[in-house]
Amino acid sequence: MLTIKQLRDDREAAIRRLAKKGVDAASVIDKIEKLDDRRKAIQHELDEMLAQQNQASKQIGALMGQGRREEAEAKKAEVAALKERSNALNAEFKEVSDALQAAIVSLPNFPADIVPEGKTAADNLVVKMVEDHRTLPEDALPHWELARKYDLIDFDLGVKLTGAGFPVYKGKGARLQRALINFFLERNTRAGYLEIEPPIMVNEASGFGTGQLPDKEGQMYHATVDNFYLIPTAEVPVTNIYRDVILDEKDFPIKMTAYTPCFRREAGSYGKDVRGLNRLHQFDKVEIVQLSLPEKSYAALDEMVAHVETLVQALELPYRILRLCGGDMSFTSALTYDFEVYSKAQKRWLEVSSVSNFESFQANRLKLRYKDANKKTQLAHTLNGSSLALPRIVAALLENNQTPEGIRIPEALIPFTGFDLIK
RNA sequence: GGAGAGUUGGGUGAGUGGCUGAAACCACCAGUUUGCUAAACUGACGUACGGGAUUUCCGUACCGGGGGUUCGAAUCCCCCACUCUCCGCCA
Secondary structure (H helix, E strand, O other): OOOHHHHHHOHHHHHHHHHHOOOOOHHHHHHHHHHHHHHHHHHHHHHHHHHHHHHHHHHHHHHHHOOOHHHHHHHHHHHHHHHHHHHHHHHHHHHHHHHHHHHHHOOOOOOOOOOOOOOOHHHOEEEEEEOOOOOOOOOOOOHHHHHHHOOOEEHHHHHHHOOOOOOEEOOHHHHHHHHHHHHHHHHHHHOOOEEEOOOOEEOHHHHHHOOOOOOOHHHOOEEOOOOEEEOOOOHHHHHHOOOOOEEEHHHOOEEEEEEEEEEOOOOOOOHHHHOOOOOOOEEEEEEEEEEEOHHHHHHHHHHHHHHHHHHHHHOOOOEEEEEOOOOOOOOOOOEEEEEEEEEOOOOEEEEEEEEEEOOOHHHHHHOOEEEOOOOOEEEOEEEEEEEEEHHHHHHHHHHHOEEOOEEEOOHHHHHHHOOOEEO
């Protein structure tokens, strides 16, 4: 969430920036200013009242100690009257604070200045395009056909065991999953990311910290008996490691990577988008997370994008990098780059990574702070990205590397798969 | 799952319902002393919000989380979470 200071310091700029995300924030900001003023006024009055009560209570103690009972009783009556008023004020304080919080939480993050204007995916800016000039056979198959042909993935069996969107990987299909996970983790740890194996269920506080709760409650699987949520991404547990933490300036940058299965209910999806591996309820992903000093977060973002690019290149996939436009970016992001790989058989681009800088938006919710050179407590910046998500990478690998002999494994992956061809 | 004991500031740990936002010790930071290091001594040493001043200041809240009793709660009561010990169960 944004800070009140961010909104109040330059109201016009705030409105202009939020407009890029398609939000008309003027009325909400007005409301926030009014509530903030009201909150301050109430607190001032309430604090004074409580100070009086505290003082009176001390006097009562002293009077009792001296055996001056009657005077003490008179004071008690005085406090009772004060208390009645302060209770009412306190109730109003809570009400105003809650309304203020609700209003602030309703606003998305400011997009960075270089975010393109636009409403939909069509307005995203292609910042890099790397094509592949290999040609596929005429009768090239989509990955779900290839998965069946080579007995790599059984979607129907997943339906039997659980339901749609929970595929069963078999044989070389399963081995390919494991190889990709290891390959990504290996590359990430070599690039300085600390490997983490986090819980894949989290509590409510963690869900709130990274912004999944309360807004996206319906998108997560919820184990209601224990009130735990299955994570939609490793970002949730990994970033929450630093919830309520005050770091030192010299602790930065903090770089972490984690493999986890991810669970998404994907309520409302249908059609070709969910065919095969394109959209699943459970999938594997390796994530990278960075915590950064504010002045260095954009350099960190560039570094992360460059790193993810080396992975896609190593897999020899045609890809492009998009800078998302204001209308297509997530609620919490300030700047996002998407990686898409081209699926020749499906003739479409598949998103395989999304790398974002959240600036202080998540940190404010998480209370993730640091002491600056002047010993002042400041919000840190958080960033994360997929590095990488498996299903669509697998889809692209199968489709783009199909040959009459079988499916060719990219050179860099062979040490991890232990085979160079799926036939 | 059952029974018992716990949860206090970065750490250890004290705390008869008022003099405790919290002793003491350790760590950290600044300074004095010193040829350097060490030691010793001195001082500072939580977070958030609000008010004032924008260098010192004041108020309020916070002793796992939430509620309650009381003029007054770290201290008493209730609920929840977590930790430890024992029993049970189990990969």
